[in-house]
Amino acid sequence: MGINLTLPLKEVAFSHCQPSQEASAIGAINCLRWNGQGWDGHNTDGQGWLDSFHEELATTIQGRKVLVVGAGGACRAILHKVRGQQPAGLVLFNRTPERAQALLQPGERVAAWTDFPTELEPDCLVVQTTSVGMWPHQEQIPLEWPDALPSGVIACDLIYNPSPTLWLQQAAAKGALTLDGCGMLVHQAIRAIEWWTGQKPESAPMRAALQQSLK
Ligand SMILES: NC(=O)c1ccc[n+]([C@@H]2O[C@H](COP(=O)([O-])OP(=O)(O)OC[C@H]3O[C@@H](n4cnc5c(N)ncnc54)[C@H](OP(=O)(O)O)[C@@H]3O)[C@@H](O)[C@H]2O)c1
Numbered sequence: 372m373g374i375n376l377t378l379p380l381k382e383v384a385f386s387h388c389q390p391s392q393e394a395s396a397i398g399a400i401n402c403l404r405w406n407g408q409g410w411d412g413h414n415t416d417g418q419g420w421l422d423s424f425h426e427e428l429a430t431t432i433q434g435r436k437v438l439v440v441g442a443g444g445a446c447r448a449i450l451h452k453v454r455g456q457q458p459a460g461l462v463l464f465n466r467t468p469e470r471a472q473a474l475l476q477p478g479e480r481v482a483a484w485t486d487f488p489t490e491l492e493p494d495c496l497v498v499q500t501t502s503v504g505m506w507p508h509q510e511q512i513p514l515e516w517p518d519a520l521p522s523g524v525i526a527c528d529l530i531y532n533p534s535p536t537l538w539l540q541q542a543a544a545k546g547a548l549t550l551d552g553c554g555m556l557v558h559q560a561i562r563a564i565e566w567w568t569g570q571k572p573e574s575a576p577m578r579a580a581l582q583q584s585l586k
Pocket residue numbers: 378416440441442443444445446465466467470500501502503505513529530531552553555556557559
């Protein structure tokens with residue numbers, strides 16, 4: 372009755388289903404549901420990340436400057452959700468800046484990779500959506516943090532293996548509040564199960580199962 376999708380199927384799926392508004396806005400599908408005659412498509416990645424953000428950090432995005440690193444599929448889901456939270460501003464960074472440029476909406480901008488340290492501000496939110504630092508290349512970091520961070524920086528990495536990544540460990544050591552990708556993985560699954568069955572599972576047992584499987 373339902374299928375959870377990952378790369379490279381998240382875009383291919385559009386030609387095989389009726390996408391939800393959310394999936395169309397993001398441009399990617401991460402779950403399918405059989406409706407008796409065909410497939411409905413949906414995306415729970417962005418909402419899963421936002422659920423994790425609220426559950427683990429107990430704060431809001433409203434009024435914060437947001438720096439988003441990356442421009443792939445996961446980034447599009449994050450952008451969609453961040454835009455709905457009234458951030459103070461949105462700045463994108465990507466190794467291939469043209470890909471980030473293509474995602475911009477009015478009022479947003481792309482900054483040079485090397486300007487990352489100077490774009491950091493007190494209370495800003497940094498969301499790292501690239502695959503740099505993911506197992507088996509856990510010694511890599513996407514961007515260097517400056518020696519001293521402004522106060523109140525929140526650093527999020529979507530990677531869940533390893534969790535935390537080296538980049539996130541460095542942020543925590545410099546005083547940032549941090550969020551790894553485990554909560555997003557758990558909550559996108561919770562939202563998918565709810566969409567398939569109408570029942571919303573609790574996060575704690577799913578988190579425990581994830582921790583067990585990542586050992
Ligand atoms: N926690 C969760 O539930 C969850 C859900 C979805 C995704 N994720 C994670 O999010 C990450 C990205 O997934 P995705 O689907 O967005 O992948 P994707 O569409 O392939 O995008 C990859 C991104 O990483 C950048 N990148 C790759 N290698 C790089 C390098 N060596 N240096 C600098 N930038 C590099 C790419 O930049 P270019 O544009 O320059 O190529 C692009 O911005 C993965 O680690 C995935 O596991 C986690």
